[in-house]
Amino acid sequence: MIIPENLKASGLPAFFTNRNEGIEPGGLSHISGIPEEAIYMPIQRHTDLVFVLEEFCCPEVADAVVTARKGVLLGVRVADCLPILVYDRKREIVAAVHAGWRGTAKGILGKTIKVMTDRFSSGVDDILIAFGPSIRGCCYDVNGDVLSAVEAATGDGDYILWRGGKVYIDLVFANRIQALSMGLPDENLWMAGECTYCLPERFFSYRCSKTEKRQGGFIGLKDGNVNR
């Protein structure tokens, strides 16, 4: 389990799992202190749909979930794609985002931030973001179509790396640029260093093993009525 440095002080359950912890509800409940039945993971389809969870119900098709509701653990499943946790420390809003190259090309993180600023009146200075383990620029070689799509949403930057006639992209750096362009201060952003493809003994990597299994990123607001 990885606990983002910038969310530690919040006292929230906010963490990224590895291949041992995975996405098994019992384990997530144990780690977070939130009951299994209050764990919400959307049906991920590499969309740019941001679901605002008001009443806890069945999973919706979305690749980002935002909530102000307490006592719910939001999560996204990944194996190379980037899990992103978002927290408005002033208004107490949380979000979990799934960003592969498609989500990154569709600007899903920016769209999540926009939902927070528009619907919840979040200020960008109050939004903290943690980027979890994903495939990184060391390993993620992509074709020209993928590069063009991500570049159209992100602009130029240090997330594009050319080596040996191939082009590699770094999903963390691309999403970092997108967050900065929304006006978030750099000091509000935290990045896990790990590359899932480099560390198959620690993380599921779809590219490495074509696995169906997933780890995840999880965040929730504690229920004020329950003393955990």
Ligand SMILES: [Zn+2]
């Ligand atoms: Zn790597």
